Amino acid sequence: MRLFEELGVSAQILQALKQMGFEEATPIQESTIPLLMTGKDVIGQAQTGTGKTAAFGIPMIEKLSRDENYVQGLVVAPTRELAVQVAEELNRVGQVKGIRALPIYGGQEIGRQIKALRANPQIVSGTPGRLLDHIRRRTLRLDGIKMVVLDEADEMLNMGFIEDIEAILKEVPQERQTLLFSATMPAPIRKLGERFMKEPEMVKIEAKEMTVDLTDQCYIEVLERKKFDILCNMLDIHSPELAIVFGRTKKRVDEVFEALQKRGYSAEALHGDLTQSRRDQVMRRFKQNRVDILVATDVAARGLDISGVTHVYNFDIPQDPESYVHRVGRTGRAGKTGEAITFVTSREMDHLRLIETSIRKKIQRRQAPTLTDALMGQQQTAVEKLLESIERQDYLEYQETSRQLLEEHDSTALVAAALKMITKEPVTIPVSITEHAPLRSKKTQQSSWKGGSKSGGGYKGKSSGSSGGGGYKGKSTGGYKGKSTGTGGYKGKSSERSQRDGNYSRSRKPEDGSRGSRWE
Numbered sequence: 432m433r434l435f436e437e438l439g440v441s442a443q444i445l446q447a448l449k450q451m452g453f454e455e456a457t458p459i460q461e462s463t464i465p466l467l468m469t470g471k472d473v474i475g476q477a478q479t480g481t482g483k484t485a486a487f488g489i490p491m492i493e494k495l496s497r498d499e500n501y502v503q504g505l506v507v508a509p510t511r512e513l514a515v516q517v518a519e520e521l522n523r524v525g526q527v528k529g530i531r532a533l534p535i536y537g538g539q540e541i542g543r544q545i546k547a548l549r550a551n552p553q554i555v556s557g558t559p560g561r562l563l564d565h566i567r568r569r570t571l572r573l574d575g576i577k578m579v580v581l582d583e584a585d586e587m588l589n590m591g592f593i594e595d596i597e598a599i600l601k602e603v604p605q606e607r608q609t610l611l612f613s614a615t616m617p618a619p620i621r622k623l624g625e626r627f628m629k630e631p632e633m634v635k636i637e638a639k640e641m642t643v644d645l646t647d648q649c650y651i652e653v654l655e656r657k658k659f660d661i662l663c664n665m666l667d668i669h670s671p672e673l674a675i676v677f678g679r680t681k682k683r684v685d686e687v688f689e690a691l692q693k694r695g696y697s698a699e700a701l702h703g704d705l706t707q708s709r710r711d712q713v714m715r716r717f718k719q720n721r722v723d724i725l726v727a728t729d730v731a732a733r734g735l736d737i738s739g740v741t742h743v744y745n746f747d748i749p750q751d752p753e754s755y756v757h758r759v760g761r762t763g764r765a766g767k768t769g770e771a772i773t774f775v776t777s778r779e780m781d782h783l784r785l786i787e788t789s790i791r792k793k794i795q796r797r798q799a800p801t802l803t804d805a806l807m808g809q810q811q812t813a814v815e816k817l818l819e820s821i822e823r824q825d826y827l828e829y830q831e832t833s834r835q836l837l838e839e840h841d842s843t844a845l846v847a848a849a850l851k852m853i854t855k856e857p858v859t860i861p862v863s864i865t866e867h868a869p870l871r872s873k874k875t876q877q878s879s880w881k882g883g884s885k886s887g888g889g890y891k892g893k894s895s896g897s898s899g900g901g902g903y904k905g906k907s908t909g910g911y912k913g914k915s916t917g918t919g920g921y922k923g924k925s926s927e928r929s930q931r932d933g934n935y936s937r938s939r940k941p942e943d944g945s946r947g948s949r950w951e
């Protein structure tokens with residue numbers, strides 16, 4: 432790893448980076464920053480959570496001038512939350528130089544955005560639909576753009592977005608610098624992107640696996656109708672600091688969220704059918720740790736950087752390997768550890784194998800935890816609380832009563848009763864979750880973009896180590912503590928109904944407010 436000083440970063444920006452706690456450059460930053468300073472077009476690929484935002488953000492800010500009052504830098508992102516997050520990070524870096532980034536996204540009042548655009552931000556970070564809206568209204572002019580970034584580029588160049596991207600890039604001067612960044616970059620999509628670039632340089636931070644090795648990954652073979660109880664058991668065992676549960680459809684997300692609430696978990700839902708103010712509120716609550724569990728569609732799969740996410744649960748197996756990589760990548764970021772658990776029904780096992788092949792990693796099988804395991808897990812949490820209290824010695828005024836009790840009662844009985852009182856025993860209130868048909872195997876699925884299969888290809892790089900390293904602050908995410916009594920029996924024929932709700936044929940486009948969402 433190298434210091435930012437060695438990469439030609441100016442003193443002003445160095446100061447900002449120091450304030451942000453960035454001491455050394457990550458591998459993708461080390462490779463792309465000097466290259467971008469020379470004006471090259473770059474395709475940057477590196478694992479999730481390894482600092483791609485600053486990899487394009489730092490050179491962008493270095494190159495822009497605060498004295499010119501028009502938009503000079505443009506970042507296009509697939510979701511509103513990501514557009515906002517990127518603008519925030521660019522603002523943190525650019526502040527010292529007087530460079531401002533403005534997020535522009537669907538669902539927010541357009542008048543307010545027009546006003547903010549009039550204040551001449553140097554950078555705009557937006558979602559395609561709303562950007563086009565402003566371009567058409569002539570409230571956003573792109574003729575002064577020097578640098579364009581497609582963040583989550585493979586997603587942006589997917590069928591659902593490509594036309595919008597083409598329309599936006601038409602407005603940007605030819606002599607611009609064009610950058611594509613993502614953790615995944617299937618070869619055919621990369622080729623598509625190269626059409627918009629000039630002699631692009633490919634910077635790929637090779638790693639043995641597609642996913643970050645700080646994240647422990649496993650799958651559990653489950654019956655569709657058992658998923659929710661197993662999820663609850665796992666939550667009780669893990670007691671995650673923050674967790675994201677991914678569901679396949681909006682309806683699914685709503686149902687799981689409501690069921691979690693019914694059982695007393697602190698959860699919120701995020702998907703494209705919510706109003707923007709609701710989405711903002713949910714994100715705020717989750718980031719501030721006021722809610723523990725975010726149940727979300729793939730709208731939360733890409734790019735979101737929320738510190739404290741220790742667990743990702745794929746309630747439904749993701750549609751494609753890329754989605755798996757990005758979902759799992761919401762934990763294990765910036766050197767922290769994480770754990771990712773995927774539920775797979777017996778008929779989806781082929782799909783899991785496909786994901787394993789694509790990401791070049793064997794995902795470990797685990798037994799489904801039982802209710803007994805869940806109780807043991809919650810007891811463990813109670814014990815930890817008790818021990819922490821002893822460490823803090825904040826029980827002094829209870830000591831006298833304790834002594835008296837010990838004279839009259841058995842000590843084991845006393846501690847057990849106290850433990851029972853502080854243990855949150857697993858709740859088994861019945862809930863109703865509509866059963867989903869299993870995900871169709873990739874073999875029978877139409878590829879989601881023109882020109883060939885998205886699966887496979889492009890992930891063959893040799894290992895040369897990646898970033899990561901450094902302080903593991905996350906909670907221990909080890910295996911189940913309670914005894915696993917494994918309920919087995921998931922191998923027989925599934926009795927899942929073949930009832931469908933027609934949600935599988937969705938186009939892969941994240942919602943972008945103004946134009947009706949097609950992304951679940």
Ligand SMILES: Nc1ncnc2c1ncn2[C@@H]1O[C@H](COP(=O)(O)OP(=O)(O)OP(=O)(O)O)[C@@H](O)[C@H]1O
Nearest residue numbers: 453455456457479480481482483484614734736765
């Ligand atoms: N050089 C650095 N030193 C320390 N922390 C860093 C550094 N660069 C970035 N970070 C932090 O690491 C986290 C992940 O960065 P970022 O969101 O840019 O990752 P990413 O590669 O874009 O991931 P994804 O593929 O999920 O979008 C952020 O919190 C960011 O502030």
Ligand SMILES: [Mg+2]
Nearest residue numbers: 483484582734
């Ligand atoms: Mg990113």
